[in-house]
Amino acid sequence: MRNPHSNGNLEEEEGRGEAAVENGFGDGLILGLDGGATSTVCVCVPFFPYGDRFPEPLPILGRAVAGCTNRNSVGETAARDSLEQVISEALVESGSDKSHVRGVCLGVSGVNHPSDQDMIQNWIRDMFPSHVKVYVQNDAIVALASGTMGKLHGCVLIAGTGCIAYGFDEDGREARASGAGPILGDWGSGYGISAQALTAVIRAHDGRGPETMLTSTILKALGLSSPDELIGWTYADPSWARIAALVPQVVSCAEAGDEISDKILVDAADDLALSVKAVVQRLGLCGKDGKACFPVVMVGGVLNANMKWDIGKEVSKRINQHFPGAQTIIPKVEPAVGAALLAMNFLTVKIDVS
Amino acid sequence: MRNPHSNGNLEEEEGRGEAAVENGFGDGLILGLDGGATSTVCVCVPFFPYGDRFPEPLPILGRAVAGCTNRNSVGETAARDSLEQVISEALVESGSDKSHVRGVCLGVSGVNHPSDQDMIQNWIRDMFPSHVKVYVQNDAIVALASGTMGKLHGCVLIAGTGCIAYGFDEDGREARASGAGPILGDWGSGYGISAQALTAVIRAHDGRGPETMLTSTILKALGLSSPDELIGWTYADPSWARIAALVPQVVSCAEAGDEISDKILVDAADDLALSVKAVVQRLGLCGKDGKACFPVVMVGGVLNANMKWDIGKEVSKRINQHFPGAQTIIPKVEPAVGAALLAMNFLTVKIDVS
Numbered sequence: 001m002r003n004p005h006s007n008g009n010l011e012e013e014e015g016r017g018e019a020a021v022e023n024g025f026g027d028g029l030i031l032g033l034d035g036g037a038t039s040t041v042c043v044c045v046p047f048f049p050y051g052d053r054f055p056e057p058l059p060i061l062g063r064a065v066a067g068c069t070n071r072n073s074v075g076e077t078a079a080r081d082s083l084e085q086v087i088s089e090a091l092v093e094s095g096s097d098k099s100h101v102r103g104v105c106l107g108v109s110g111v112n113h114p115s116d117q118d119m120i121q122n123w124i125r126d127m128f129p130s131h132v133k134v135y136v137q138n139d140a141i142v143a144l145a146s147g148t149m150g151k152l153h154g155c156v157l158i159a160g161t162g163c164i165a166y167g168f169d170e171d172g173r174e175a176r177a178s179g180a181g182p183i184l185g186d187w188g189s190g191y192g193i194s195a196q197a198l199t200a201v202i203r204a205h206d207g208r209g210p211e212t213m214l215t216s217t218i219l220k221a222l223g224l225s226s227p228d229e230l231i232g233w234t235y236a237d238p239s240w241a242r243i244a245a246l247v248p249q250v251v252s253c254a255e256a257g258d259e260i261s262d263k264i265l266v267d268a269a270d271d272l273a274l275s276v277k278a279v280v281q282r283l284g285l286c287g288k289d290g291k292a293c294f295p296v297v298m299v300g301g302v303l304n305a306n307m308k309w310d311i312g313k314e315v316s317k318r319i320n321q322h323f324p325g326a327q328t329i330i331p332k333v334e335p336a337v338g339a340a341l342l343a344m345n346f347l348t349v350k351i352d353v354s
Numbered sequence: 355m356r357n358p359h360s361n362g363n364l365e366e367e368e369g370r371g372e373a374a375v376e377n378g379f380g381d382g383l384i385l386g387l388d389g390g391a392t393s394t395v396c397v398c399v400p401f402f403p404y405g406d407r408f409p410e411p412l413p414i415l416g417r418a419v420a421g422c423t424n425r426n427s428v429g430e431t432a433a434r435d436s437l438e439q440v441i442s443e444a445l446v447e448s449g450s451d452k453s454h455v456r457g458v459c460l461g462v463s464g465v466n467h468p469s470d471q472d473m474i475q476n477w478i479r480d481m482f483p484s485h486v487k488v489y490v491q492n493d494a495i496v497a498l499a500s501g502t503m504g505k506l507h508g509c510v511l512i513a514g515t516g517c518i519a520y521g522f523d524e525d526g527r528e529a530r531a532s533g534a535g536p537i538l539g540d541w542g543s544g545y546g547i548s549a550q551a552l553t554a555v556i557r558a559h560d561g562r563g564p565e566t567m568l569t570s571t572i573l574k575a576l577g578l579s580s581p582d583e584l585i586g587w588t589y590a591d592p593s594w595a596r597i598a599a600l601v602p603q604v605v606s607c608a609e610a611g612d613e614i615s616d617k618i619l620v621d622a623a624d625d626l627a628l629s630v631k632a633v634v635q636r637l638g639l640c641g642k643d644g645k646a647c648f649p650v651v652m653v654g655g656v657l658n659a660n661m662k663w664d665i666g667k668e669v670s671k672r673i674n675q676h677f678p679g680a681q682t683i684i685p686k687v688e689p690a691v692g693a694a695l696l697a698m699n700f701l702t703v704k705i706d707v708s
Contacts, residue, residue: 177560177561177562178560178562180584180588181585181589183536183549183552183553183588183589184549184552184553184556184584184588185549185552185553185556185557195537195539198537198539199537199538202534202538202539203539206531206532206629206632207531207632207633207635208531208532208628208629208631230534231534231535231538234534234535234537234538235537238592243537274562275560277562278560278562279561281561282561
């Protein structure tokens with residue numbers, strides 16, 4: 001796939017690739033990868049060995065998209081093949097090759113076990129000469145980097161299908177809250193919001209709870225005729241994302257004045273802000289007086305839906321009530337670019353230290 | 355397997371079988387079956403064609419146990435074979451055979467679709483002469499019958515791994531509440547109680563909630579060393595029963611004074627009572643003055659755990675606050691006997707009508 005900023009002219013793209021070497025990109029290239037649930041994105045950017053003084057926007061020399069690289073979903077061979085493919089395509093588009101690569105950083109969800117991380121790291125290492133630095137990080141860390149230009153300081157809050165808050169202090173200490181999945185109370189996630197909405201429909205139908213606009217709105221969205229049919233619909237497919245996709249219906253009911261929907265969203269905003277608060281307090285990001293400045297990067301469809309009932313804004317408001325120095329940031333770059341920035345940060349720190 | 359009331363003397367058992375015919379059991383036999391998640395129980399009892407005037411305890415002429423007969427779990431062939439086997443064994447133990455059977459009633463969980471019900475009904479019909487009456491009912495209806503000597507009037511509340519409230523008024527109108535599974539808010543179920551407890555442990559560990567005794571108690575019960583390991587444990591196996599099995603730990607923490615555990619159980623009792631209330635009000639079981647008498651049959655491990663913090667007693671108390679005429683009943687007979695009583699009730703009603 002093409003760089004979204006490209007006009008598709010191959011000659012120009014090749015020229016841009018050469019420019020990477022000729023116009024001050026002689027310091028080499030960095031690959032940033034985002035291994036999502038359905039696809040993998042790879043971007044190729046020039047290496048800037050100056051710490052955090054990067055040009056904005058960062059020049060994207062090549063960008064490619066391939067299938068999922070989560071081996072638990074697609075198996076080891078397919079995952080590895082997709083990784084090879086997406087890296088090759090991004091390098092071809094940048095007009096360069098593996099010999100110019102200085103560092104690679106991949107962000108993936110669900111990489112919590114060191115053994116998983118090691119395995120993917122080894123796959124990538126095998127594709128490059130031994131001097132190339134390879135980093136595999138979980139997607140929360142890459143998301144933080146996408147909002148802080150690669151610096152691991154502050155807190156990131158992701159709320160999409162699932163939710164997690166993750167943070168680092170200046171000394172590199174880490175803390176997390178939530179991210180434990182739907183059974184273990186990720187109530188502010190898209191899945192959590194939708195499950196509460198479905199439950200409200202069932203409770204109204206049973207006579208255990210008040211009537212709600214969610215009933216007609218959700219049944220219409222799913223093409224069902226009775227709340228009884230929701231039971232079959234819910235358990236027919238265990239995918240969390242399928243349930244989480246009902247968030248826009250909950251938001252539109254809240255916007256139309258439905259009290260039940262409003263309460264579900266208020267609770268979600270409270271819960272998401274609480275996750276950030278837990279991370280900030282454990283790391284002391286707010287300083288002793290509680291007023292220190294630190295970034296809170298906000299990522300994911302639940303926070304950035306851009307609707308009138310704005311969950312992200314409500315979460316920000318709550319965070320600032322606790323921590324006046326918190327600066328909420330919506331990243332301007334995609335996670336793959338965050339991964340590239342993170343790789344540059346790691347490489348630069350190494351250079352400073354040596 | 356043997357009748358639990360038998361001393362195992364085969365000669366005596368055969369004698370008892372003959373007695374069924376000689377000593378006033380010439381009206382034939384009834385088979386009651388309980389098709390549970392892990393096994394199927396069949397009891398053989400004499401038919402009493404006198405409406406609800408049954409001797410107590412009801413004489414059990416034969417009892418057998420076989421494997422699961424849920425075709426979604428074990429496949430169609432195995433389910434059908436187990437049904438054949440358990441019926442044959444119960445008849446052999448009673449010293450009788452299929453020619454004496456007047457009616458068969460099977461209670462199964464998860465039979466909500468008429469097509470499922472029809473299929474199992476046809477399997478059983480094929481095993482018997484055409485004059486034998488065959489009834490397939492969901493397990494909630496059979497559980498109600500086990501507490502009301504076969505009469506379908508009043509409400510049953512089941513709280514085990516899942517929970518459901520189900521009721522009938524005098525005119526045969528039905529209503530249900532809950533029973534929609536863990537995603538759709540069966541909060542008073544064993545699964546619901548345990549999921550709340552696991553969530554409380556994660557929230558305390560994250561810094562999002564207060565410390566609780568549940569942390570050490572649950573980790574010890576599961577042989578884990580840190581709350582982080584709970585995430586892997588929870589998602590390693592999707593069985594709801596495995597999570598629901600933590601209810602005794604929640605109860606023991608509540609008994610030891612843990613406030614979080616106490617609140618989880620109070621909420622569960624509130625929610626279970628609310629399900630009963632919804633059914634009672636929809637059917638008008640409490641009469642116009644709210645004081646009419648009706649039975650509430652209480653079934654399942656959550657309600658009948660017999661611990662000091664008695665969830666069943668708390669639910670009863672709440673039900674009686676709403677409905678002074680509600681009479682809570684813990685069944686003295688097993689569900690298979692409830693199925694047999696139900697079959698007799700259906701047959702007797704038919705006889706009365708004809």
